[in-house]
Amino acid sequence: MSSMKEQIESLLSEVSALKASTEKEVEEARVKYLGKKGEITKLFEEFRTYPSELKKEFGQRLNSLKKEAMSKIEELRESASALTATQQSKDDVSMPGDPLPLGSRHPVSIARQQIINIFRKFGYDVAEGPEVEDDYHVFEALNFPPNHPARDMQDTFFVSVGHPNPLLLRTHTSSVQVRTMEKMQPPIRVICPGRVFRNEAISARAHCIFHQVEGLYIDENVSFADLKQAILLFAREMFGPDTQIRMRPSYFPFTEPSAEVDVSCNICHGKGCNICKGTGWLEILGCGMVDPNVLEASGIDSKKYSGFAFGMGIERIAMLKWQVNDLRHYFENDVRFLREFGTCVEV
Ligand code: DAH
Numbered sequence: 001m002s003s004m005k006e007q008i009e010s011l012l013s014e015v016s017a018l019k020a021s022t023e024k025e026v027e028e029a030r031v032k033y034l035g036k037k038g039e040i041t042k043l044f045e046e047f048r049t050y051p052s053e054l055k056k057e058f059g060q061r062l063n064s065l066k067k068e069a070m071s072k073i074e075e076l077r078e079s080a081s082a083l084t085a086t087q088q089s090k091d092d093v094s095m096p097g098d099p100l101p102l103g104s105r106h107p108v109s110i111a112r113q114q115i116i117n118i119f120r121k122f123g124y125d126v127a128e129g130p131e132v133e134d135d136y137h138v139f140e141a142l143n144f145p146p147n148h149p150a151r152d153m154q155d156t157f158f159v160s161v162g163h164p165n166p167l168l169l170r171t172h173t174s175s176v177q178v179r180t181m182e183k184m185q186p187p188i189r190v191i192c193p194g195r196v197f198r199n200e201a202i203s204a205r206a207h208c209i210f211h212q213v214e215g216l217y218i219d220e221n222v223s224f225a226d227l228k229q230a231i232l233l234f235a236r237e238m239f240g241p242d243t244q245i246r247m248r249p250s251y252f253p254f255t256e257p258s259a260e261v262d263v264s265c266n267i268c269h270g271k272g273c274n275i276c277k278g279t280g281w282l283e284i285l286g287c288g289m290v291d292p293n294v295l296e297a298s299g300i301d302s303k304k305y306s307g308f309a310f311g312m313g314i315e316r317i318a319m320l321k322w323q324v325n326d327l328r329h330y331f332e333n334d335v336r337f338l339r340e341f342g343t344c345v346e347v
Contacts, residue, residue, distance in 0.1 A: 111318035129179045192216070212314065290306070
């Protein structure tokens with residue numbers, strides 16, 4: 001058996017090299033060295049049997065071994081408990097924050113903003129009006145006489161009935177034209193983005209809520225050629241520089257002459273595909289020269305001024321631009337659809 005001196009030395013080096021990462025391991029080490037049957041405790045028992053001259057020689061060394069072991073165990077206990085605290089703590093204020101996933105903009109908002117930006121470059125201001133409107137601003141001032149069959153073009157949600165000028169949810173943003181002309185004298189150059197409502201059964205191609213952008217330009221000597229040029233420039237900004245347009249004669253009560261505008265299909269470039277149903281063309285808007293009756297109804301001199309107006313559906317523009325094949329996607333808020341329009345940025 002090795003001498004007391006050797007045992008003390010070897011325990012000293014064992015103790016100073018001790019490692020423990022959990023509180024359980026620290027406790028095991030304490031029991032091993034300082035417990036009732038621990039190695040250091042055993043040495044003390046042996047020491048007690050020594051004659052006094054030997055006691056003198058080993059007493060100090062044994063005490064410093066015990067001290068060393070106690071302080072080492074204490075040190076290990078502290079670092080192990082600090083480690084468990086950080087592992088358990090849910091509110092360590094020094095930890096970096098959790099990343100917040102950001103959403104993306106809705107395709108209707110993106111398309112609306114692109115349309116606004118294009119017309120802003122042409123000098124148009126943005127005008128807005130109420131969604132709950134009266135019959136006068138949605139129909140009458142736009143040259144829809146009472147009982148005129150053109151009213152059947154738009155199924156209306158009425159808010160109040162039996163009144164000579166009932167309140168209703170606007171069926172188009174053309175009502176904002178009227179409100180703008182009531183407030184301003186020419187030159188007028190506005191676009192009016194907004195939500196509109198129609199009593200339609202919901203399907204892939206129709207919805208009871210959608211968005212439109214109305215445009216209105218009134219000044220002296222505004223001609224149909226100006227209208228055509230404005231639409232062509234818009235179409236090329238929106239769908240690409242090679243885009244062609246064609247105008248087909250149409251009818252709206254508030255414009256004369258009226259037209260519907262098609263753009264060349266940006267998928268097949270006019271060759272014919274299933275998006276343009278083989279025609280090479282996609283319808284994007286209605287337009288025309290503002291009917292003199294409409295100018296006069298809102299206090300604008302139709303002998304001095306002329307103007308053009310146009311109206312387009314934002315969902316439709318976005319469908320054509322990004323090949324969305326079902327209108328219902330816009331309203332269902334399925335994040336898989338919405339994420340197609342912007343990356344989810346983590347900060
Ligand atoms: N208001 C029409 C609609 O809702 C769209 C429209 C057509 C607006 C021709 C216009 C226009 O300003 O000139 O279908």
